[in-house]
Amino acid sequence: MATLELRGVEKFFGTTQVIHDMNLSVADGELVVFVGPSGCGKSTLLRMIAGLETLSSGEIHIDGRRVDYQPPSRRGIAMVFQSYALYPHKDVRGNLGFSLKHDKVEKSEIDRRVNIAADILGLQDLMSRKPRELSGGQRQRVAIGRAIVREPKVFLFDEPLSNLDAALRVHMRVEILKLHQRLQNTMVYVTHDQVEAMTLADRIVVFRAGRVEQTGTPLELYRTPANRFVAGFIGSPAMNFLNITCKHGTVLLAERSVCQSTHPDGEATLGVRPEHLQVDESGPFSGEVSVFEHLGGEAFVHLTLSDGQELVARLDGEHRFKPGDTCTLGIAAEKCHVFNQAGLRVDR
Amino acid sequence: MRRVQDQLSSAGIHLVLLAWTLLALFPLTLIVINSFKTRKAIFGDPLGLPTGKALTLSGYESVMTNSDFPMFFSNSLIVTSVSLFLILLFGAMAAHAVSEYEFRGNSIISLYLIVGIMVPIRLGTVALLNLIVDLGLANTLTALILVYTAQGLPIAIFIFSEFLRSVSREIKDSARIDGLSEYRIFFEVVIPLVRPVIATVAVFSMIPIWNDLWFPLILSPGEETRTVTLGVQQFIGQYSVKWGSVLAALSVAILPVLIMYVIFSRQLIRGITSGAVKG
Ligand SMILES: Nc1ncnc2c1ncn2[C@@H]1O[C@H](COP(=O)(O)OP(=O)(O)OP(=O)(O)O)[C@@H](O)[C@H]1O
Ligand SMILES: [Mg+2]
Numbered sequence: 001m002a003t004l005e006l007r008g009v010e011k012f013f014g015t016t017q018v019i020h021d022m023n024l025s026v027a028d029g030e031l032v033v034f035v036g037p038s039g040c041g042k043s044t045l046l047r048m049i050a051g052l053e054t055l056s057s058g059e060i061h062i063d064g065r066r067v068d069y070q071p072p073s074r075r076g077i078a079m080v081f082q083s084y085a086l087y088p089h090k091d092v093r094g095n096l097g098f099s100l101k102h103d104k105v106e107k108s109e110i111d112r113r114v115n116i117a118a119d120i121l122g123l124q125d126l127m128s129r130k131p132r133e134l135s136g137g138q139r140q141r142v143a144i145g146r147a148i149v150r151e152p153k154v155f156l157f158d159e160p161l162s163n164l165d166a167a168l169r170v171h172m173r174v175e176i177l178k179l180h181q182r183l184q185n186t187m188v189y190v191t192h193d194q195v196e197a198m199t200l201a202d203r204i205v206v207f208r209a210g211r212v213e214q215t216g217t218p219l220e221l222y223r224t225p226a227n228r229f230v231a232g233f234i235g236s237p238a239m240n241f242l243n244i245t246c247k248h249g250t251v252l253l254a255e256r257s258v259c260q261s262t263h264p265d266g267e268a269t270l271g272v273r274p275e276h277l278q279v280d281e282s283g284p285f286s287g288e289v290s291v292f293e294h295l296g297g298e299a300f301v302h303l304t305l306s307d308g309q310e311l312v313a314r315l316d317g318e319h320r321f322k323p324g325d326t327c328t329l330g331i332a333a334e335k336c337h338v339f340n341q342a343g344l345r346v347d348r
Numbered sequence: 349m350r351r352v353q354d355q356l357s358s359a360g361i362h363l364v365l366l367a368w369t370l371l372a373l374f375p376l377t378l379i380v381i382n383s384f385k386t387r388k389a390i391f392g393d394p395l396g397l398p399t400g401k402a403l404t405l406s407g408y409e410s411v412m413t414n415s416d417f418p419m420f421f422s423n424s425l426i427v428t429s430v431s432l433f434l435i436l437l438f439g440a441m442a443a444h445a446v447s448e449y450e451f452r453g454n455s456i457i458s459l460y461l462i463v464g465i466m467v468p469i470r471l472g473t474v475a476l477l478n479l480i481v482d483l484g485l486a487n488t489l490t491a492l493i494l495v496y497t498a499q500g501l502p503i504a505i506f507i508f509s510e511f512l513r514s515v516s517r518e519i520k521d522s523a524r525i526d527g528l529s530e531y532r533i534f535f536e537v538v539i540p541l542v543r544p545v546i547a548t549v550a551v552f553s554m555i556p557i558w559n560d561l562w563f564p565l566i567l568s569p570g571e572e573t574r575t576v577t578l579g580v581q582q583f584i585g586q587y588s589v590k591w592g593s594v595l596a597a598l599s600v601a602i603l604p605v606l607i608m609y610v611i612f613s614r615q616l617i618r619g620i621t622s623g624a625v626k627g
Contacts, residue, residue: 050521050525051524051525052525072527073525073527077525078525079521079522081521081522082518083518085518085522086519087523087540088540088541089541098526099526099527102528150526
């Protein structure tokens with residue numbers, strides 16, 4: 001049980017700065033998810049928390065104790081890597097117990113902890129197998145088990161599921177959530193996956209180029225993204241962005257009124273999520289269907305609006321369109337997001 | 349249809365391999381066969397099997413009892429195994445250092461370590477001889493061990509660093525989080541991962557050392573420090589050559605190479621890294 005706090009953390013590789021003045025605190029028992037585009041510094045930050053990468057400046061505190069000058073093994077963390085990183089020449093039991101054996105923990109205590117971890121993760125039948133004799137999902141479970149036996153204050157996950165196929169990923173995601181509910185540990189979880197971020201996180205931190213763009217609960221980020229970047233990053237399929245003009249507090253798309261906004265007169269960007277659009281003959285979004293994808297329960301319609309802008313909508317599965325059809329969509333005014341020229345969200 | 353074709357082509361491949369094996373084994377077999385024959389039979393019927401009157405163990409007898417061969421053999425064994433151990437140890441450690449750690453001058457140092465591949469060490473024989481004499485190491489096995497270690501290191505470092513670079517960084521990081529020191533990471537995590545490479549390097553380094561005649565002749569030709577290749581020369585006299593003894597000595601000298609090869613080749617084949625990371 002522990003808190004994690006970053007104070008003014010920065011990181012340079014040579015002369016390029018990859019982490020800029022990072023301040024972040026994670027509460028006890030909280031599961032925080034880091035998301036952001038590739039190369040924005042998520043792994044680097046996680047490795048700095050773990051002690052695998054030095055800090056260029058700043059401080060890291062775990063459980064109220066400053067740890068950034070301590071080696072990884074003293075920080076009370078455990079890390080699960082994307083590539084599992086199991087010791088190939090040790091069997092599952094050996095992999096699970098290795099860190100404890102090294103710490104000179106008593107044999108009976110090692111067995112106890114290894115067995116608990118094996119029970120939690122359903123590894124009991126695999127204990128004497130080598131990693132190469134395991135499936136991807138089983139390997140990742142061993143990797144998580146190896147983290148559990150350390151009984152760390154903070155768990156660090158770096159894209160632990162991205163090597164697994166889609167079905168297994170869903171399964172393991174649920175297992176990690178169960179694990180978190182059972183252990184109530186503080187966890188930091190890096191992912192590329194929208195769904196993982198939304199379902200696992202108590203709080204999401206959105207990164208861009210080594211800076212925090214926004215932090216908040218998944219729903220806060222979904223409902224009130226601070227800027228266009230976060231709006232486009234959170235939610236799947238991604239939000240549509242349309243060029244609009246504002247006149248006297250009204251948002252106009254090709255002369256048709258969409259909603260009200262406090263944005264001053266001039267050019268702006270309208271953000272609408274695909275799932276908030278509905279077929280509505282009097283709606284403001286009218287255009288020609290270019291692609292229609294039917295997934296059974298739902299359908300995606302890709303529109304080319306009369307002014308040439310593209311729009312994707314998620315409709316329920318009853319609708320049928322053919323390419324070339326005309327389709328008119330509407331949206332509830334409170335679901336519209338207006339972003340100014342700088343990309344910041346403007347209140348209604 | 350497909351099956352038949354597959355079988356045919358696999359039979360063809362095996363035929364070629366078999367022919368190659370026979371060709372490669374022929375001189376070896378000839379040495380071994382003739383080592384069991386009398387002098388007359390060696391010259392009378394070189395390809396004949398050692399049967400009946402032709403069979404004799406006198407070559408082995410004279411090698412084992414009437415000569416210093418056992419000492420030459422143990423000299424060779426000591427020189428080869430100690431050099432091999434040092435090459436593997438220092439080669440792997442140096443390669444680990446330059447491929448794992450980022451430090452100033454890293455690339456210069458790695459270049460320096462492997463540039464010896466391009467410079468034949470024999471070019472420096474005179475300088476080496478002077479150095480060895482100055483160090484008072486002439487006519488010692490230590491001299492040979494030092495020179496062979498130096499000779500074997502560049503290629504060993506080169507091969508090791510290619511493979512060590514491909515060892516997953518995350519495994520080493522896991523070990524760091526598990527609290528292992530850098531030395532234990534090297535010995536307990538990295539080394540087991542590259543065992544097949546160690547076998548490769550060992551086989552490549554061992555044979556030139558075992559077979560070398562040049563440095564034993566120059567650096568330690570003394571009675572006590574001769575190696576097998578040099579020692580065998582004593583059976584080749586000015587007026588007569590004891591062929592039986594020469595061949596017997598050579599046959600025995602093949603054994604260690606053969607044994608080490610059998611040990612290492614099992615390692616060569618075993619793909620121990622599979623399953624370490626994704627896949
Ligand atoms: N050892 C290093 N030396 C120099 N630059 C590095 C090093 N490690 C990472 N970087 C750079 O730092 C930046 C952040 O890398 P990082 O791996 O943290 O990204 P990431 O957010 O984890 O990306 P991804 O989502 O693709 O995993 C990248 O631009 C990368 O090129
Ligand atoms: Mg990463």
